[in-house]
């Protein structure tokens with residue numbers, strides 16, 4: 238099995254943590270966080286992928302963390318729980334009865350076996366109950382399907398206003414924050430980003446960098462909030478350049494931020 242040490246390491250006193258990308262299905266990443274003894278997984282869509290990674294590294298699974306209920310994020314939970322009997326943290330939802338420890342914005346999620354705790358962000362839009370997890374000490378963000386490299390999730394159960402408010406919580410995080418999204422969509426998203434902002438040099442440069450990574454079959458993730466703010470059209474929906482471009486293309490008929498976001502999200506659904 239191919240896994241990637243993604244270079245996200247954090248050392249606090251003697252405790253050190255690292256993050257590994259476990260590729261699953263066509264383009265998912267299951268994120269494994271470990272201290273060489275214990276591990277948590279975020280959005281384990283596939284049992285075998287996680288099981289193999291734990292065995293290869295001789296890690297004990299201590300918790301499962303979920304962002305939302307889509308099958309490619311939760312598909313491995315049932316079997317993992319039957320094998321490891323660990324707490325499952327995630328949104329409170331009738332559709333996610335396997336979440337043993339529902340979490341919310343009201344309290345941080347503290348992982349007992351690892352030196353990490355998460356601020357829980359409620360970020361509806363892709364699904365109603367979608368959560369994201371921000372580790373302030375490490376500046377790591379696990380954002381499921383709400384934020385991708387140069388893109389955002391489809392708006393299945395929300396409005397443009399809701400998506401904007403959710404993504405604004407990500408933009409408000411420090412620029413250095415590393416973004417662990419759940420899919421490898423960056424290159425196709427960047428193609429769309431360039432359609433929106435043909436003269437954006439940061440987008441142009443990022444395409445070169447990310448293309449080189451993909452040619453070596455490496456993940457483009459994690460990215461950073463700073464890079465997303467410069468290259469992600471959905472975080473840039475209120476920028477003059479973006480609005481003017483959408484006006485010129487007749488995608489919107491007035492200078493309205495919410496309409497701009499909605500128009501881009503709709504266009505992206507059919508963009509090839």
Ligand SMILES: [Zn+2]
Nearest residue numbers: 305307363382
């Ligand atoms: Zn999803």
